[in-house]
Amino acid sequence: MYKLVIFDFDGTLADGAPGAAGGSSLRNDRFRLLRPGKAGGADLQLIPGAKALLRRLAGQGVMLGVVSAMSGAEVRRILGPEAAALVEHYECGVPLLGKKWLFRKIVKRARVKTGETLCIGHACSAIEAAKAAGLACGGAAWGAAARDILAARAPTWMFETPDEVADRLVA
Numbered sequence: 001m002y003k004l005v006i007f008d009f010d011g012t013l014a015d016g017a018p019g020a021a022g023g024s025s026l027r028n029d030r031f032r033l034l035r036p037g038k039a040g041g042a043d044l045q046l047i048p049g050a051k052a053l054l055r056r057l058a059g060q061g062v063m064l065g066v067v068s069a070m071s072g073a074e075v076r077r078i079l080g081p082e083a084a085a086l087v088e089h090y091e092c093g094v095p096l097l098g099k100k101w102l103f104r105k106i107v108k109r110a111r112v113k114t115g116e117t118l119c120i121g122h123a124c125s126a127i128e129a130a131k132a133a134g135l136a137c138g139g140a141a142w143g144a145a146a147r148d149i150l151a152a153r154a155p156t157w158m159f160e161t162p163d164e165v166a167d168r169l170v171a
Helices: 050-059 072-079 081-086 099-110 124-132 147-152 162-169
Strands: 004-008 014-016 034-039 042-046 063-068 089-092 117-121 136-140 157-159
Touching: 004 099, 014 072, 042 072, 050 063, 050 072, 050 081, 050 162, 063 072, 063 099, 072 081, 072 089, 089 099, 099 117, 099 124, 117 124, 117 157, 124 136, 124 147, 136 147, 136 162, 147 157, 157 162
Parallel strands: 004 063, 004 117, 063 089, 117 136, 136 157
Antiparallel strands: 014 042, 034 042
């Protein structure tokens, strides 16, 4: 069991409309996306199962972290008060590049070992950043990157749905 799970928020827990800041425009239409509001003129959508995933992990004592290009206030608004309170470590309003350093910063702040941390993202850059930081990584196949492209990056885990993440990690 991991003590810390860090999510690449944009495209993994939430997604924006095409062209939206931080939005990847999910190519996988098997998820019906919730629309909690607007920011910067674009609809922002929480991926179904995201809140339940956070609740299940936190309920098992797993610390949660989020990295996002969006502002912390926007991320918290999209998550809603209950889910936002479950996330202990935020690194928001940061450029898309440099995730390796953000992952390391959260690990240090959480006071856990690299081997006790899992980073989950929908993009190849998140997988590569986690590996470069010496962290286990999970590919979120529901995001914008095609599953085979993510799998080619050889993440530690491949997850098809948010429910599968909790099922496999909280077993």
